[in-house]
Amino acid sequence: xxxxxxxxxxxxxxxxxxxxxxxxxxxxxxxxxxxxxxxxxxxxxxxxxxxxxxxxxxxxxxxxxxxxxxxxxxxxxxxxxxxxxxxxxxxxxxxxxxxxxxxxxxxxxxxxxxxxxxxxxxxxxxxxxxxxxxxxxxxxxxxxxxxxxxxxxxxxxxxxxxxxxxxxxxxxxxxxxxxxxxxxxxxxxxxxxxxxxxxxxxxxxxxxxxxxxxxxxxxx
Numbered sequence: 001x002x003x004x005x006x007x008x009x010x011x012x013x014x015x016x017x018x019x020x021x022x023x024x025x026x027x028x029x030x031x032x033x034x035x036x037x038x039x040x041x042x043x044x045x046x047x048x049x050x051x052x053x054x055x056x057x058x059x060x061x062x063x064x065x066x067x068x069x070x071x072x073x074x075x076x077x078x079x080x081x082x083x084x085x086x087x088x089x090x091x092x093x094x095x096x097x098x099x100x101x102x103x104x105x106x107x108x109x110x111x112x113x114x115x116x117x118x119x120x121x122x123x124x125x126x127x128x129x130x131x132x133x134x135x136x137x138x139x140x141x142x143x144x145x146x147x148x149x150x151x152x153x154x155x156x157x158x159x160x161x162x163x164x165x166x167x168x169x170x171x172x173x174x175x176x177x178x179x180x181x182x183x184x185x186x187x188x189x190x191x192x193x194x195x196x197x198x199x200x201x202x203x204x205x206x207x208x209x210x211x212x213x214x215x216x217x218x219x220x
Contacts (some may be wrong), residue, residue, distance in 0.1 A: 050084060050096050053114035053123030055164045059086035061095050068207055075195045079108075085204055092117045092204045095196060098127070101188035105180040106130040109139065113192040119200075120154040124189055129181075136181030146173065149199065155193050163190040 002028055043064060050063060063084040068134070070081040079100050086093040094116045101109040109129040114122030124147050131137045138144040149172060164170025165183050174182045 038040045049112055049125050049127065050114075052077065052125055053096060054086055054094050055110060059088050061085075061087045063096070066207070068203065068205070070097075071113060073197070075191060077102060082204060094122050095203050096122075097192045099188055099192055099197075102182045103180070103182035103187070105130055105136050105178070106132065109181070109184055110187055111185065113189050115193060115196045118154075119197055120152055120157075121150045121193070122190065123148075124185070126185070131181045132178065135178035136176060138175050138178070139181050141187050144175075146175070147185070149173065150189055154195055155187075155190075160190075160194075163187075163193075185199065 004219060016196060047064065064086045066087065068083050068085070069081060070076075072078055072080050074101060075081045075097070081100070082098045084098070085098040086096065094114055097111075097113040097115065099111050099113055101111060107130045108122050109131070110127040112123075112125045114124070116122045126140050126147065129137070129139065131139065138146055141147050158171040162169070162171045163186065165179060165186055166175040167174050167179050168183065170186070172182065172186050
């Protein structure tokens with residue numbers, strides 16, 4: 001009788017163990033599939049945003065694998081800055097900085113700043129912010145065309161000293177009742193242009209093919 005009981009206990013333990021393994025495998029598979037879908041959606045959205053700045057017929061390389069990282073402290077004080085490099089037939093076309101304006105009214109403002117090979121602005125898009133609805137959030141293109149005012153600008157047009165909002169003696173508009181948000185974005189665009197002008201060769205230096213930081217961000 002004892003042998004039968006021991007056998008039943010052993011069989012039950014094996015069955016429970018099998019179900020445990022199957023359950024754990026199922027959870028892991030579901031997590032992997034979910035993360036893969038999130039990653040794909042994130043990458044697709046980032047490419048869409050980049051292509052608003054630089055149409056995809058302007059380049060023929062894989063932007064999300066032709067990328068360098070500007071370490072924290074060199075362009076942005078506290079965060080690394082991915083730079084996606086656009087090339088066509090091996091020639092440098094533009095660099096897209098995924099940068100941050102740290103001094104928004106309600107916190108950091110994340111941006112894409114496109115800089116063409118000649119140092120002019122290809123375009124700017126706001127990726128993420130917490131600015132005041134109806135005021136500072138007009139830095140978003142869907143709220144106002146203000147951000148399009150950077151298109152074609154460079155460190156020579158306007159002169160560097162005038163890369164500021166009008167309230168600070170510069171050439172760029174601010175919003176009625178909201179100066180801090182456009183000021184922060186204007187400074188971030190200016191800083192990206194300055195970094196590009198001072199480090200152009202580094203920005204376009206070849207690197208080994210590797211995963212995009214947009215992808216790496218979702219692995220942890």
